[in-house]
Amino acid sequence: MTDIQNKMMENAPAAAGIQKNLVLCGVGGQGTVLASKLIAAAAMEKGLQVMSAETIGMAQRGGNVFSNIRIGEGLYAPMIRKGEADLILGFEPGETVRMLPFLKKGGAVVTNLKAVKPTTASLSGSDYCGEQMVDYLKQVIPEDKLYLVDGEKLCAELGSTRCLNVVLLGAAVRTGEIGLTEEDVLAAIKRIVPARFLELNEKAFAAAK
Amino acid sequence: MQKEFLMGNAAIALGAIAAGVNVVAGYPGTPSTEVLETVAAHRPEQVYVEWSVNEKAAMELAAGASYTGANTLVTMKQVGLNVASDPLMSLAYLGIEGGMVVMVADDPGPISSQTEQDTRQFSIFSKLPCFDPSSVQEAYEMIQEAFATSRKYKTPVFFRPTTRICHAYSSVEVKDPSEYLTNEPSGFVKDSSRWVIFPRLSLANHKKIEERNEQLTAVFSEYRRNAFTEGASGLRIGVAAGGIGYAYAMEALATLPEEKRPSVLKVATPFPFPEELAVKFLESVDRVLVVEELDPVIERALLLITGKYHLKTEILGKMTHTLPYAGEYTADLVKTAMEGFVGAAATGEASGNAASAGASASVGTSASAGTSAAPEALALPVRPPVLCAGCPHRASFYAVKQAMKGKKTIFCGDIGCYTLGNAEPLDMCDTCLCMGAGISIAQGVWHVEPDTYCFAFVGDSTFFASAITEIVNAVYNQASLTVVILDNSTTAMTGHQPHPGTGKTMMGEVVAKVSIEGILKGIGLEFVETVDPLDQKASVDVIKRASEAPGVKAVIFKSPCVAIVKSGEPCNIDAERCIGCKKCIREIGCPAIYTEGKEVMIDRSLCTGCGLCTGLCPVQAISHGKGGAAL
Incomplete structure (x- = not known):
């Protein structure tokens, strides 16, 4: 058996032919792309097949953005069907709610609390705020499957607004729903993140409890 | 061989390098841009890469380089091909000496384009062969085959991925650099009977082109990426698909019990169409569902073949309103259509419309598909793309x-x-x-x-x-x-x-x-x-x-784009002075300015300190951050 096959045998999802489907979502500029790259790199290192897709282009300018990540065997397309995501990792509570149709029954939700209010909402005098969205999530997602992260507060404590993605990634990995360990993802962070930001990102990864 | 996690466009670029590309030119356009950028980043010695001023210049430059025997790659998005169509239509008649792949990325949706035009139609129009990959791995391998075909037949060929190939990422088996082909251009050989287009030459070459394309329908019937896979025995239904539509169709098929799985015709070369292969497929089934984004190219080809060979096979697709013409297809849409199609076959319904379940399924990008989740009372914010803060x-x-x-x-x-x-x-x-x-x-x-x-x-x-x-x-x-x-x-x-x-x-x-x-x-x-x-x-x-x-x-x-220069200190709103008139929001709509209750706030993570808002506040409540330029 090759090394890769050995690794696959050790890993539960591949050995059982199980797929992991993850949806990351947020607003353009929040850093969903790097978070999805880190997950993919960690899964690749374990010899798993990975596919992903994300929003690129015009929609990045303040629009809603998403990444789909699929890990496992028998993949043809990078896009996830509705009702098939094991986990939604939302960088913004309204965007988390928007992606709920993709969540499978019994799937988990990790969401940032802070809303990003679009200019159109400020112009129209809309009362859009994060609390409405979080209240709704509490109604529809069982308590043990809903993980709320105060990303704004944690980033402030870390002294950087730029590490929200890694803060949320840490929280998502610790749910156990991605099928990767903290060590797997930390190793990917070490490989991919520039050395001068490594310490900050390691702290950010551990920040959300 | 080694495995890498690659964006589709990066895989296409590495495939072109592996095929021995010498010259790459293009004009940026979503979703094609990263192909050229990746070649430039990995560029081996002797490969020339340029962003041309537009697609027409890129096409002509590549033509000239290919006249010398160089392998060339031209990259653009679908509307860029409109700009480059003048040189390309004529070049199709002249042909080339080296290999020339015209990589045109289509954008179903459209997600980031003016049109939903289908480059496969342009391939038919220009009579140039077209390669249409259905996955990132296939894109990596197929572009190398596109170069080989181009060199063999001395003609430019199209390579047409769509957004979900270009911008998808996948683990890809790639060659070691030691396995790469290399190409030494032989040099331009003067021959005005070959390189100067005149009506008489065009007529003579037109005949040759039609002969070549007839030959290619047979060659492509044997091409391994065009494939006919038989379904469950006794089940006389089939699915024909190409591009990402094939990937969605295969995922939908995987959810069906084995005894219900239809036959599959995978079409990797929509033009020239693999006719002999298609005939075998059509003879084995009574009814076909065609899954393809944008125009009904495969569907029309199958209808033509049923007419030519007097086959009774029923073809369902866009033209029967079984699947929609417009918009990006989703994996959900294809699954619903497939279930309707297979379900109708099981209950013995004869009408084509029995399979039209997919037509009522919504079409749209995944990002917009989810809006039905929340109850009506819970208004999700609309997020149209906007100019960046500080733009x-x-x-x-x-x-x-x-x-x-x-x-x-x-x-x-x-x-x-x-x-x-x-x-x-x-x-x-x-x-x-x-x-x-x-x-x-x-x-x-x-x-x-x-x-x-x-x-x-x-x-x-x-x-x-x-x-x-x-x-x-x-x-x-x-x-x-x-x-x-x-x-x-x-x-x-x-x-x-x-x-x-x-x-x-x-x-x-x-x-x-x-x-x-x-x-x-x-x-x-x-x-x-x-x-x-x-x-x-x-x-x-x-x-x-x-x-x-x-x-x-x-x-x-x-004034430089804010994304390429270091931001200044964010501006400040003096809450004591601010009268809450919201003129700053009403006048310029900067995404860094928002309201929280009645209070107007500045998002310090977005504000670049451009100071446009400071000048229009009627009570001078907004000030530059420290170090900000006073105007």
Whole structure:
């Protein structure tokens, strides 16, 4: 058996032919792309097949953005069907709610609390705020499957607004729903993140409890 | 062989390098851009890469290089092919000496384009073979086969991925550099009977092209990426699919029990169509569901074959309204259609419409598909794309708006970030058609309504790509209009590519900047002024003077894209002073300014400290952050 096959045998999802489907979502500029790259790199290192897709282009300018990540065997397309995501990792509570149709029954939700209010909402005098969205999530997602992260507060404590993605990634990995360990993802962070930001990102990864 | 996690466009680029590409040229455009950038980043010795000023230049350059025996790759998005179609249509008749792959990325949705045009149709129109990958791995391998086909038949070939191939990532088996092919161009050989297009040559070559394409239908029937897979025994139904539609169809099939799985015809070369293979497939089934995005290319080909061979097979697809013509297909849409199709076969319903379950399924991008989740009362925010916080275009548009208040105006926009100037509250883009069109549209309006102050906004990269001849036309034909050049020193929308005005090339050389001002003066414009749009007072003044000057005038708003320069300190709102009038939000719509209850706030993670808002606050409640420039 090759090394890769050995690794696959050790890993539960591949050995059982199980797929992991993850949806990351947020607003353009929040850093969903790097978070999805880190997950993919960690899964690749374990010899798993990975596919992903994300929003690129015009929609990045303040629009809603998403990444789909699929890990496992028998993949043809990078896009996830509705009702098939094991986990939604939302960088913004309204965007988390928007992606709920993709969540499978019994799937988990990790969401940032802070809303990003679009200019159109400020112009129209809309009362859009994060609390409405979080209240709704509490109604529809069982308590043990809903993980709320105060990303704004944690980033402030870390002294950087730029590490929200890694803060949320840490929280998502610790749910156990991605099928990767903290060590797997930390190793990917070490490989991919520039050395001068490594310490900050390691702290950010551990920040959300 | 090794495994890498690659974006589709990166896989295409590495595939081209593995095939021994010598010259790569293109013009940026979503979703094609990263192909050329990846070649440049990995560039082996002896590979020349350039961002050309437009797709036409790229196509012609590649043609010339291919005449010498070089392997060339041209990259663009689907609408770029419209620009490059003039050289390509003629080149199709002449052919080439080396290999030439024309990589055109289609954009179902459209997610980031003006049209949902289908390059497979262009392939049929131009009579050039077309390769259509269905996965990132296949794209990597197929582009190498596209080069081989091009070299063998001495013709340009199309390689047509769509957004979900270009921008998907996948673990990909790639070759070691030691396995790469290399190509030493033999050099241009003078032969005017080959390289100079004349009617007689065109006629002779037209005959050869038709013969070649007939031959290719047989060759492609044997090509391993066109495949006929038999379904459950006794089940006389089939699915025909290409591109990402094939991937969605296969995922949908995997959810069916084995005894219900239809036969599958995978079409990797929509033109020339693998006819013999298709006949075998069609003879084995009574009914076919065709899954393909954009135009019904495979569907029409199958209908033609059923007619030619007198087959009774029923073909379901777009033309039977079983699946929609417009919009991106989703994995959900295809699964629903497949279930309807297979279900109808099981219950023995004869009518084609029994499979039309998919037609009622919604089409759309995944991002918009989820809006039905939340109850109506829970209004999810609409997030149209907007100009970034601190974008100098916002200041430029605002200055023109202020200067022309109360006058009869038209603001003709163009293709780039600044198309977003159409959004409220700026509302400064009355028309947008295609690259460079704004100037001639303004001219057209002026000839009919000469009492209108006509403005055309054009970005710096678009200026070089296709605005110069339009300005010459307006000058020559005595029009009166103001051209506003939004010079942010980059090609921003597609991810900051260099252009002739930046003084850098894709090969990393520092070169002399081509001067926009110099070009305009050379054309003969007498009013050409450059101003920093963040200096609103000066900007409003320049626009007022330009609008009243005779003939064709130009104002260059020069300020770098905020994404390529370091941000300044964010601005501050003095809560004591702020009267909550929200003029700052109503007037400029900067995404860094928002309301929380009645309070107006600045998002410090977004604000770049451009200070546009400071000047318009009626009570001077907004101030520059420390170190901010006072204007």
